[in-house]
Amino acid sequence: MESRTRYRLSSSDALLLDDVASLESLDYDKMENIISKRENQAKTSRYFSRIEIKRWILTFLIGVFTALIAFGIDICTNNLTDQKFKVLRYARTQCEECFWIPFLSYVLINNIFVSVAAGLVCWVEIVARGSGIPEIKCYLNGIKMKHILRFKTLLSKTIGVLFSVASGLACGKEGPMIHSGAIVAGGITQGKTSTFGWDTGFLNDFRNDQDKRDFVSGGAAAGVAAAFGAPIGGVLFSLEEGASFWNQSLTWRTFFCAMASTFTLNFFLSGVELKKWGILNQPGLVDFGTFTNQDRNYTVAHFPFFLILGILGGLLGALFNYINIKLTKFRMRYINTPLKRYTEVILVSTITSVSSYVVSYFIHECKNVTGANIETFSFYCPTGFYNDMATIFYSTQERAIRELLHEDSHAFSSSTLLIFFVIYFFLACWTYGIAVPSGLFVPCLLVGCSYGRLLGIVANHYFPEYHFDAGSFALIGAASMLGGVVRMTISLCVIMLESTSDITYGLPIMLTLIVSKWIGDWFNEGIYDSHIEINHAPFLGWEGDVIMRKFEAKDVMNTPVNCFKPIEMVGTINRELLTNNHNGFPVTTDEGVLCGIILRSQLITLLCHKPFRGTQTSTHTFYQRVSVNDFISDYPRYPGMDVVNLEDYELDLYLDLKPYMNSQPYTVKENASLERVFRIFRTMGLRHLIVVNQNNIVLGVITRHDLVSCERRIMQ
DSSP: OOBBBBSOOOOOHHHHHHHHHTEEEOOOOOOOSHHHHHHHHHHOOOHHHHHHHHHHHHHHHHHHHHHHHHHHHHHHHHHHHHHHHHHHHHHHHHHHHHHHHHHHHHHHHHHHHHHHHHHHHHTOOOGGOOOHHHHHHHHHHHHEOOTOHHHHHHHHHHHHHHHHHHHHHBBBBBHHHHHHHHHHHHHTTEETTTTTTTEEEEEOOOOGGGHHHHHHHHHHHHHHHHHHSSSSHHHIIIIIISSSSHHHHHHHHHHHHHHHHHHHHHHHHHHHHHSSSTOOOOOOOOOOOOOOOTTTTOOOOGGEEEEEEEHHHHHHHHHHHHHHHHHHHHHHOOOOSSHHHHHHHHHHHHHHHHHHHHHHHSSOOEEOOOOOOSSOTTTOOOOTEEEHHHHHHOOOHHHHHHHHSSSSSSSOHHHHHHHHHHHHHHHHHHHHSSSSBBBBBHHHHHHHHHHHHHHHHHHHHHHHGOOHHHHHHHHHHHHHHHHHHOOHHHHHHHHHHHHHTTOHHHHHHHHHHHHHHHHHHHHHOOHHHEEEEETTOOOOSOOOOOGGOOOHHHHOOSOOOBBOOEEEHHHHHHHHHHOOSSSSEEOTTOBBBBEEEEEHHHHHHHHHHHOOOOOOOSSSGGGGGGGGHHHHHHTTTTGGGOOOOOOOGGGSSSOTTTTTBSSSSEEETTSHHHHHHHOOOHHHHHHHEEEEEOBBBBEEEEEHHHHHHHHHHHOO
């Protein structure tokens, strides 16, 4: 029997519900029934101690493997970039001062690189595109996002990001590192791989949504720690932007995972790049460098300019998000086939390459190399001089950020900074969301550095008595732009401070982030929340809308409900599973009194193992025919009804559900406020919430989809 909601929906609402219904919910409420209780009672304290030891070992391995992936991405990206510019320099030697041969070589190489990244996304795994942060946020919120933790996704993500960054696109590798860390956590903690059909059977205790969620939180933090050398920032990022459920023990394990990631990457980067094994001075992929005492002095007179940067960051972040969301909706509607996505990537790559080369060729200033402490590009400038525009465009993004932060105010002209800011802003906005693995952190930092440094130069020109430092303004500008786009506060502040190894700028950075968030929130949501919204994911925020107080549980529950008796006929169960796609079924007496709830996956497992009986008489002789391991052996890809093979005579037999059902499900009275329902559902991480009356008779069931669709309708 199909379920229906108690309130009337418009046609557009109904269409939205169809999109939402394609995503299933995770079940963070662990299975608790008679057989699980019996097995737990038989376990000793030594067994639980071993489980805890395994948990910490796995946490350490997540950090180590995430760091190794980051190390491989960094080394390969740098090598690909170096080879690209070797070819470009060789092309220039073939014709002195010519334009077309080096230009066409540059465009061609970039398109070859980006073709690899686009091919992996378009024809191997589409989920690997973008940063993956919105998808990880949804997973940690309790939404079963398809393919986001697959090995194929990790392969496409890590290899693809090498070529997308090396191709010169306005994207970074830091966002994909967070997704990669989450995939590593979701993979090695299960002790099995469906891709290769390999199962160790060693980590069965962690094959549930709750434990997997906690490990994924640690993996996301390890990704941030590896990207920025910021273990504390990684923990706070996972808490502020990622995890929807948190506890004290998870805090310690996540911090341990982030520390393991940071120092593993530090060890290998220092050894390979600096040839100093054991000297740990390369904490992450992005290193902002250290500010000198002269650079970091600021006074009260600086704060009005810091506020201006915060306002600019909020306005520009809101504009960035607005344009990007419009582009994303256009892509969802028109660019929806692999070939169209691939074509768009090639178009973006070509325009990016043409823009950077042409602008560096025609609009630049030749600066004297003397006194410059940066890796410069002469690029059609005389010997002893460097092209300031090409130095920003052709340096790696991380190196360009350090140059903008630490070089003196004469290293880059104001016109160069302004033109670079405008071009890179729109390129980054267009690039985020195309069919390549791409991050948003570093492009936003680079855009913010450019207009922050520009404001510092202008302020110092008009108010020279205050000795404004362009590099300091670039740092605050970077924070304002990234804060205006993603709307992070605490975690971003700590990441910036850890990346600079200097707490001096803590106050202006925090002030700027708060202002940029306030300004941006007046116009739209952060970029990750906006992408979650337009993809119609049933995401539950921290708090429901206050108007929910006007509604009650009975207003949104699904009714009538498909229920089973404690001892049900096999044919009835088989028919219900074939005729609907519900994932949870209340178990009730003949009078409708609630006895418990049983999941669809459990029923299919029972039909496969066939612990049937010929009568409705309850006995205990068959308990051991189905164990807890039988229910979790197929996790997380539970089979469908196609694996069930029943004989005709078995349909007339009976199945006792009492040993397998959850006899203590979460319930709520029909007159409970919807705000209370939202809070219970959100806090406990539920998949189903049963609505009963005063006599404990089942009236309906509330799911995540009901809450989200009702909240969206209220907001409209």
